[in-house]
Amino acid sequence: MTELFPPPSTSGKSLMERVEDALLPLINLVFLLLMFFIVAGQLADDPLPDLPATPASSEQQSPHADLMVDNKGNWRIHGENLDAQALLQRLPEPDAQTPLKIAAASSLTMADLESLLRTLENGGYKEILLLTEPEA
Template structure:
């Protein structure tokens, strides 16, 4: 008569280790998809630059006032009538940081309705 061996139940730790290993490989590959910058490259520092707004950009203040080249603008429609046709293809808008988002969307829709083909919002990008 043969003696039956009792089967020991295996713990699923091997499967867990495999999953963690596959996740590690995935994140290593996903993290290296973008080409790294050259090691000897030094980026330009703009912290000390005295910058000004682009001259042909529509500035929208926190209270909703609009100015273009320093002159106040009554409405989006009257502003668009002043622009030449080539300037309407790509209109730059500089909103104040404290401008309500709903007001920015409302003004953007009014500009589109008045003939602006593409509206580019100029923002500040902080790298540090």
């Protein structure tokens, strides 16, 4: 079996010199890790965003939505239920720079969402933002 280090008498180095040689890569590694965390972990002035599961603070406002869809698939603008014709008349004109904002209930079925999106597509809307909240 081959030895990893030659015996002290044949290597020409004292025990302390061999220990120092073995510690040098470890010191380099610790220095590089320190530099990495200094660069990667810079502190920011912005607070962390609220996690989805945390309750919203009282001073935080909900984003403005042009259209609200409840869990039964009813379409509402300012609390008024609308059908497809009235919906397209009450919504703002389609605009490529300003997407239509839809607030949808988290329990809305995909079939209800698909019928709404088809109606909006037929009305000329190309850009839509879907705003949802996770179930608590």
